[in-house]
Amino acid sequence: MKDWGYSILKGRQIDFENNDFSIAEYITKHEPSFRWCIGCGSCTATCSAARLTDFNPRKLKLLIQRGEIKGLADEIAKCMLCGKCQLVCPRGINTRNVIQNIKRALNTCHAL
Amino acid sequence: MAINSQHIVIIGGGPAGLEAASCLGTAGYRVTVLEKEKQTGGKLLIWDKLFPEFRNSDKVLNHLSNGFKTNPPQILTNAEVVSVIPENGQHRINLRDGQAFQADTVLITTGFKLYNAEKKEEYGYQIYENVITSFDLEKQLKTGNPIRIEAGLTPRRIAFIHCVGSRDIKSGNIYCSRTCCITGVKQAIEIKRRLSDAEVFNFYMDLRMFGQNFEELYIEAQQKWGVTFIRGRVSEIAENKDNSLQLKAEDTLSGRPIKMSFDLVVLLAGMVPEPRTVEIGKSAGLEFTSGNFLAGLDSHISQNETNTPGIFIAGTCREPLSVAETLTDARAATVKMISWLRENETSHKKPLIKRDND
Amino acid sequence: METEGKKRVWEEYQKEIADDHYFYVRSCIRQTFFPGSETTFLKILQNDLKKDVFEDARHTTCTGIGYHTDIVPLETTMTVIARHFALMTEAGYVNIIPSCVTSFGLYTEVLDTWRHFPEIEAKIREYLWKATKREFKVPENLVHTSDIIYKFRNRIKDLSKVSLINKKTGLPLNVVEHIGCHYSKMFPQSGVGGAEFPAVLTGMIEAWGGTVIDYPERRHCCGFGFRQYLVKANRGYSVSNSKKKFESMQPYQPDFMVANCPGCSMFLDRWQYTIAEMEGITYDSNGTGIPVLTYEEMAGLVMGYSPWDIGLQMHQVSVEPLLDKLGIEYKKEDKYLGSNGQNIGEPQKPMFLIV
Numbered sequence: 001m002k003d004w005g006y007s008i009l010k011g012r013q014i015d016f017e018n019n020d021f022s023i024a025e026y027i028t029k030h031e032p033s034f035r036w037c038i039g040c041g042s043c044t045a046t047c048s049a050a051r052l053t054d055f056n057p058r059k060l061k062l063l064i065q066r067g068e069i070k071g072l073a074d075e076i077a078k079c080m081l082c083g084k085c086q087l088v089c090p091r092g093i094n095t096r097n098v099i100q101n102i103k104r105a106l107n108t109c110h111a112l
Numbered sequence: 113m114a115i116n117s118q119h120i121v122i123i124g125g126g127p128a129g130l131e132a133a134s135c136l137g138t139a140g141y142r143v144t145v146l147e148k149e150k151q152t153g154g155k156l157l158i159w160d161k162l163f164p165e166f167r168n169s170d171k172v173l174n175h176l177s178n179g180f181k182t183n184p185p186q187i188l189t190n191a192e193v194v195s196v197i198p199e200n201g202q203h204r205i206n207l208r209d210g211q212a213f214q215a216d217t218v219l220i221t222t223g224f225k226l227y228n229a230e231k232k233e234e235y236g237y238q239i240y241e242n243v244i245t246s247f248d249l250e251k252q253l254k255t256g257n258p259i260r261i262e263a264g265l266t267p268r269r270i271a272f273i274h275c276v277g278s279r280d281i282k283s284g285n286i287y288c289s290r291t292c293c294i295t296g297v298k299q300a301i302e303i304k305r306r307l308s309d310a311e312v313f314n315f316y317m318d319l320r321m322f323g324q325n326f327e328e329l330y331i332e333a334q335q336k337w338g339v340t341f342i343r344g345r346v347s348e349i350a351e352n353k354d355n356s357l358q359l360k361a362e363d364t365l366s367g368r369p370i371k372m373s374f375d376l377v378v379l380l381a382g383m384v385p386e387p388r389t390v391e392i393g394k395s396a397g398l399e400f401t402s403g404n405f406l407a408g409l410d411s412h413i414s415q416n417e418t419n420t421p422g423i424f425i426a427g428t429c430r431e432p433l434s435v436a437e438t439l440t441d442a443r444a445a446t447v448k449m450i451s452w453l454r455e456n457e458t459s460h461k462k463p464l465i466k467r468d469n470d
Numbered sequence: 471m472e473t474e475g476k477k478r479v480w481e482e483y484q485k486e487i488a489d490d491h492y493f494y495v496r497s498c499i500r501q502t503f504f505p506g507s508e509t510t511f512l513k514i515l516q517n518d519l520k521k522d523v524f525e526d527a528r529h530t531t532c533t534g535i536g537y538h539t540d541i542v543p544l545e546t547t548m549t550v551i552a553r554h555f556a557l558m559t560e561a562g563y564v565n566i567i568p569s570c571v572t573s574f575g576l577y578t579e580v581l582d583t584w585r586h587f588p589e590i591e592a593k594i595r596e597y598l599w600k601a602t603k604r605e606f607k608v609p610e611n612l613v614h615t616s617d618i619i620y621k622f623r624n625r626i627k628d629l630s631k632v633s634l635i636n637k638k639t640g641l642p643l644n645v646v647e648h649i650g651c652h653y654s655k656m657f658p659q660s661g662v663g664g665a666e667f668p669a670v671l672t673g674m675i676e677a678w679g680g681t682v683i684d685y686p687e688r689r690h691c692c693g694f695g696f697r698q699y700l701v702k703a704n705r706g707y708s709v710s711n712s713k714k715k716f717e718s719m720q721p722y723q724p725d726f727m728v729a730n731c732p733g734c735s736m737f738l739d740r741w742q743y744t745i746a747e748m749e750g751i752t753y754d755s756n757g758t759g760i761p762v763l764t765y766e767e768m769a770g771l772v773m774g775y776s777p778w779d780i781g782l783q784m785h786q787v788s789v790e791p792l793l794d795k796l797g798i799e800y801k802k803e804d805k806y807l808g809s810n811g812q813n814i815g816e817p818q819k820p821m822f823l824i825v
């Protein structure tokens with residue numbers, strides 16, 4: 001194979017038509033409040049894990065809803081399940097249960 | 113029965129004009145409403161259901177005409193005003209057909225016009241078949257017919273695009289049209305009511321849920337109807353081979369560009385002043401806001417008075433407002449008009465309506 | 471698609487295009503990429519349309535590529551462009567027509583800058599005087615050469631020998647038009663039809679019998695992007711942009727693409743080879759790729775010029791399948807004969823792309 005010195009890039013664009021919504025559907029079914037998020041960021045601001053790692057519970061939930069689930073298992077492992085996020089959420093989202101369901105969904109829908 | 117011989121002319125028989133006419137009539141004044149269309153009611157004649165409570169727009173129209181029981185105004189339809197000229201302490205109101213009226217005081221309630229979405233070329237309104245405006249959708253909803261796209265199919269995925277022609281220096285309008293966010297939520301819910309299987313997405317820059325029960329409606333849209341809100345302004349729409357539409361935006365909350373396809377796209381076009389209102393304002397020596405709406409004397413204490421004594425403004429001809437706000441605004445204007453008339457009572461005792469050309 | 475709506479947009483973006491007496495400035499890269507294009511333009515204008523076109527051999531690069539890669543400072547670029555204006559003024563012309571979209575964009579930008587900041591123009595005049603003792607008048611009419619062909623598209627149609635129609639089926643050819651970003655994205659008012667629905671190439675294609683494909687990624691950049699291509703390690707950006715376009719146009723089965731910018735024609739053509747060699751795919755059904763023409767080459771074919779005289783042998787993607795569709799006769803054995811009748815040498819065959 002010829003060495004070109006460069007390669008074709010995989011797009012960064014969220015390609016909604018070709019994404020995987022199985023995890024999002026599973027969570028919505030078991031914890032409907034998952035979809036009520038308004039992206040305020042309070043959960044990330046207060047998150048114990050976010051202080052020490054690049055974990056971002058707000059963004060994680062959003063990406064799942066957009067069907068972007070690559071690397072999800074590694075991400076979710078950073079959560080300490082402390083429940084602080086749930087305390088602050090202005091939409092009353094059961095964020096801790098959302099996280100639990102992400103874990104369950106990963107076991108049921110995907111061997112990621 | 114009119115107890116006061118002073119004559120008030122209201123230009124524009126929409127919600128603002130009609131509400132003001134009933135208040136002034138109840139207070140005993142002689143009022144003439146000049147409406148350019150063949151029917152009064154303004155945009156309420158077009159809208160299907162009204163936010164925030166999904167009441168039929170007819171209900172509000174009925175309320176407005178009920179106000180006319182005690183001392184009904186004279187309503188003239190097909191009467192488009194073209195200019196208002198202050199004249200010997202009174203006002204001469206000229207119509208397009210050459211008629212003229214004389215009034216002691218004038219209230220301008222000529223409302224708004226929908227922003228011409230064709231100007232946002234990147235959205236392809238009037239080019240792509242399945243790109244429509246909130247106005248078009250409202251008309252379609254009012255027919256009660258099932259929601260269909262151009263090819264006669266039921267749309268499965270629908271997008272609402274916020275801020276079309278508002279908050280956008282390129283469109284010439286940097287102001288917020290205020291009611292389109294909640295209109296987008298209203299219409300998204302209405303679509304879900306009629307097409308429960310459809311997926312509905314709203315692309316917004318900010319969601320401005322300022323009014324009573326607006327935030328509640330937003331929550332309802334998410335919780336009960338499963339509407340998805342994506343924060344990001346759509347940069348362009350293109351047509352796919354099957355006539356569905358490809359949208360590009362940034363999903364700003366994930367920091368990633370997003371590409372999605374839709375069967376139907378609804379542009380939440382903003383409010384702009386009627387060009388004719390601008391002409392009337394100029395003829396009467398009025399001032400304008402930066403968005404070219406008619407300007408009140410002071411943004412806190414006298415929004416309905418203008419720099420020309422005896423000329424008042426109310427409703428969406430002065431800024432984007434909801435129906436509830438429009439009606440409140442119209443009532444507020446009438447209080448100011450009545451006090452102005454009392455202060456200037458002495459001068460004119462004239463026949464009811466004087467037509468210069470008869 | 472509602473064509474009436476598009477026409478309303480086009481009416482908003484009409485520009486003045488001078489009728490005759492042009493000072494022609496060439497592109498620095500095109501003569502190696504598609505060497506027949508500029509000659510074809512001159513032949514059509516001078517021989518067929520009997521227009522007065524003047525060239526000055528002392529004309530140089532506009533420095534556009536150097537400017538866009540952050541190598542040439544803006545003052546230098548402006549002074550070089552001022553020198554071109556001086557050559558035009560000295561030759562007694564007022565209408566300047568750059569053949570390159572990068573140049574056209576840059577000239578437009580420079581003139582716009584001078585309108586806003588006359589002191590910069592004064593400074594450049596001084597630089598030019600110090601360096602060359604030349605003076606200039608700003609052009610009265612600046613248009614891109616594709617605007618000229620657009621203007622005379624109906625005259626060309628009247629003189630034409632070939633239509634953009636599939637000879638066998640009698641149906642119009644499906645054409646992808648690609649407008650160089652710098653033609654109208656920076657200054658929509660300076661492009662025929664504006665930036666969202668540019669009419670310049672569409673006008674030619676439709677006048678000559680073809681249909682235009684409006685595919686979703688039509689407005690996307692070809693990916694040239696100067697710095698992104700010139701630095702080898704960055705070329706992945708460049709090719710990925712073209713790929714995005716190819717994937718989007720593929721379902722429409724285009725018969726060919728046409729572009730009005732030297733870089734775009736080059737990359738839309740050559741990257742098909744690269745992608746084919748890297749990933750083993752082409753975007754047509756035969757494995758030969760989608761032919762890419764410059765608008766002059768398209769005009770030349772329509773005028774009945776020989777494909778090998780207008781330089782089509784220099785394309786990476788073979789044009790023969792297109793010539794067959796158009797019913798144009800050509801001799802395969804003449805493909806690599808130079809103007810002197812000598813063989814100019816044949817390129818190596820790619821591994822995957824069928825030529």
Ligand SMILES: Cc1cc2nc3c(=O)[nH]c(=O)nc-3n(C[C@H](O)[C@H](O)[C@H](O)COP(=O)(O)OP(=O)(O)OC[C@H]3O[C@@H](n4cnc5c(N)ncnc54)[C@H](O)[C@@H]3O)c2cc1C
Pocket residue numbers: 123124125126127128129146147148149152153154155156159161162163164191192193194221222223224225226246247250291295298382386388389426427428429433434435436438
């Ligand atoms: C798509 C859309 C949906 C909406 N939905 C809702 C909703 O659900 N609930 C809600 O509260 N608000 C809604 N609104 C806002 C609502 O339409 C306005 O608040 C309301 O129409 C304002 O009333 P108005 O009297 O100021 O103006 P208009 O309704 O515009 O009435 C103005 C009247 O003046 C007349 N006129 C104009 N110029 C002249 C002239 N020169 N001479 C004579 N007559 C003239 C017009 O014909 C018209 O009858 C919506 C707005 C939009 C764009």
Ligand code: SF4
Pocket residue numbers: 043046047048049050057078079080081082083084085086095096099
């Ligand atoms: S439960 Fe997990 S996501 Fe929530 S605050 Fe604690 S560590 Fe963060």
Ligand code: SF4
Pocket residue numbers: 036037038039040041042043044058085088089090091092093095
């Ligand atoms: S706190 Fe709640 S609403 Fe805010 S981002 Fe987190 S989950 Fe969403």
Ligand code: SF4
Pocket residue numbers: 274275276278279287288289290291292293294317318319320380382
């Ligand atoms: S109300 Fe909402 S959609 Fe309308 S202009 Fe304001 S922010 Fe945009």
